[in-house]
Amino acid sequence: MRMQAAIMFEQGKPRPYAQSHALEIETVELEGPGPGEVLIEVAAAGLCHSDLSAIEGIRPRPLPVVIGHEGAGIVRECGEGVTDLKPGDHVITVFVASCGTCRYCVRGRSNICPAGNAARAAGTLMSGAKRISRLNGEKINHGSGLSLFAQYGVMARRSMVKIDKSIPLEDAAIFGCAVMTGAGAVLNTAKMQAGDVIAVVGLGGVGMNALFAAVAGGAERIIAVDANPEKLGLARQWGATDAFLATEADVVEQIRAATDGGVDTVVETAGNIKAMELAYAITARGGRVVSAGLPAQGANFSYMHSGLVSDEKSILGSYMGSCVAERDIPRFLGLYQRGKLPVGSLKSGFLPLAEINAGFDRLSDGTVLRQVLRPNM
Ligand SMILES: NC(=O)c1ccc[n+]([C@@H]2O[C@H](COP(=O)([O-])OP(=O)(O)OC[C@H]3O[C@@H](n4cnc5c(N)ncnc54)[C@H](O)[C@@H]3O)[C@@H](O)[C@H]2O)c1
Ligand SMILES: [Zn+2]
Ligand SMILES: [Zn+2]
Structure with a gap:
């Protein structure tokens, strides 16, 4: 399918990013989900400082890449073998892909799964696939096995956690990185x-x-x-x-x-x-x-x-707050639902894809907390 995505072709472009186009909006081709993968419509994606560090070039990435690693979406299609999700389900994405069977995963440390780390370094999904390509056929790398600065995403089933539909997706997105990392650092690591x-x-x-x-x-x-x-x-x-x-x-x-x-x-x-x-x-x-x-x-x-x-x-x-996403996302959502984690108050406005570079200028200025991209807005 065709969709719009924000592609980073080069790291270290000068500020203001709204002028240098650190991320370029392009129409790209997204392949359907392979075995064990899921296609989601990206409902909301947070702008995290880790994305800014990638734009600044202080943390190298394989290029070109679609970054974006904090989000929530709606399941649109399940690949072969995915039987526990169905179209219409709501999910929060997980920015560390994991295998589920290595010595880290089986000991409750899927946040440091070496296979997930290797896939991330290679710019692929856990399956080794790259599902996004430019219209000239050039393959695009995945950021964090997710690539959420786009209208849709294909990712491993294990890169998402199903959530209740009563939770607003714009708040849910923030659990994908900032909540797991911050709350997890305090409650899990410390x-x-x-x-x-x-x-x-x-x-x-x-x-x-x-x-x-x-x-x-x-x-x-x-x-x-x-x-x-x-x-x-x-x-x-x-x-x-x-x-x-x-x-x-x-x-x-x-x-x-x-x-x-x-x-x-x-x-x-x-x-x-x-x-x-x-x-x-x-x-x-x-x-x-x-x-x-x-x-x-x-x-x-x-x-x-x-x-x-x-x-x-x-x-x-503390990486991803030492979280096991399937264990901790429901736990933190429970605190949120009881008013104990007022995550919604961190939102500093919504952005369409076309304004993503200006959003990173504001994050770099330090004038905002969590800006939320709505790529289908
Ligand atoms: N470990 C992980 O899994 C993980 C996950 C997400 C983000 N991160 C990292 O966490 C950091 C914070 O991310 P964010 O999105 O909250 O960034 P942010 O830009 O929203 O916030 C950073 C804050 O640090 C403050 N700051 C900067 N220098 C400071 C100093 N010397 N002393 C005190 N305060 C200072 C800034 O004023 C700002 O309020 C980034 O480095 C990001 O890459 C790590
Ligand atoms: Zn982050
Ligand atoms: Zn593993």
């Missing part, structure tokens, strides 16, 4: 418990979900840190007990003084080494840093090793 003191460094779409989860999970104190004062105001409104501006020269001393020597659990959701250094510096003796931010490929974080040992600090990576 295993936060009621009464804990926690800090969130970087209050974007991901960080605000970490904050919501900390509130829902009963944190005693929540210290919000961002470089943008407007984000601090919102964080206070949404349950942060303390807020600090990362750009102040003595911010580390301020936070350490306010928290009797540091914070037990610090979640870094900013995505740069400076933020990670701040997160590590405000971590208390015996405490841990959970890092979900993704800085430039190859960037290194360093720390004084003897201090890590004598202070018994821990540094943990």
Whole structure:
């Protein structure tokens, strides 16, 4: 079938992206679903900072590619062997494809499935297929086994979780990345418990979900840190007990003084080494840093090793919030339905495909939380 998609032919185009056309809207051909695959109509797709990092070129991708890895849609066709979904079902997409049988998948760590990772690096679906091509026949790579910046998508059955039709698809989309990553970092990777003191460094779409989860999970104190004062105001409104501006020269001393020597659990959701250094510096003796931010490929974080040992600090990576999508999406949706994860309040407006580049300009400016693309609008 023919459809419109936003294609990235080149990384590192200059800003403003609305002028340089970092993503180009083109009519492309989408093949139908192969065995174990599903065709969905993309109802909504969030603009995540990871997509922006791909556009900036700080995280390399096989090109040309259709990116977009946070979304929700409606099943239109099931490939051979897919018997548990039917046309009309609503789904949330999962940005890490997984095999379901490797040693990671069987131990509840499908978020780091090596086969999923290999497919992602190769720009293919789990089956090895590339289902999108230009009208001249040139194959287009898939982003995250999904390619959601398009009107339709074909992806592995395991790259989606069925949801109830009562959930608005524009909110559901945000669960595909920001909610799993932010809430999962707090509740899964950090295993936060009621009464804990926690800090969130970087209050974007991901960080605000970490904050919501900390509130829902009963944190005693929540210290919000961002470089943008407007984000601090919102964080206070949404349950942060303390807020600090990362750009102040003595911010580390301020936070350490306010928290009797540091914070037990610090979640870094900013995505740069400076933020990670701040997160590590405000971590208390015996405490841990959970890092979900993704800085430039190859960037290194360093720390004084003897201090890590004598202070018994821990540094943990958190990919897709250590989530098992089939387990955690229903769990987080349950919190959302009871008003505990007010994900809908993160929406900063809807975009048609034609405005996607302007959307990335705004994300780069830091003036928005989650903009939601509606490619069939
Ligand atoms: N680990 C994962 O699975 C995963 C998934 C999704 C996104 N990410 C990454 O998470 C990060 C955040 O994504 P997002 O979509 O929420 O981005 P965003 O642009 O919406 O938010 C980033 C926030 O960090 C703040 N910030 C920047 N530098 C800072 C600093 N030095 N100190 C404090 N705050 C600072 C910004 O002001 C902004 O509010 C990105 O690096 C993204 O690539 C990781
Ligand atoms: Zn993302
Ligand atoms: Zn696996």
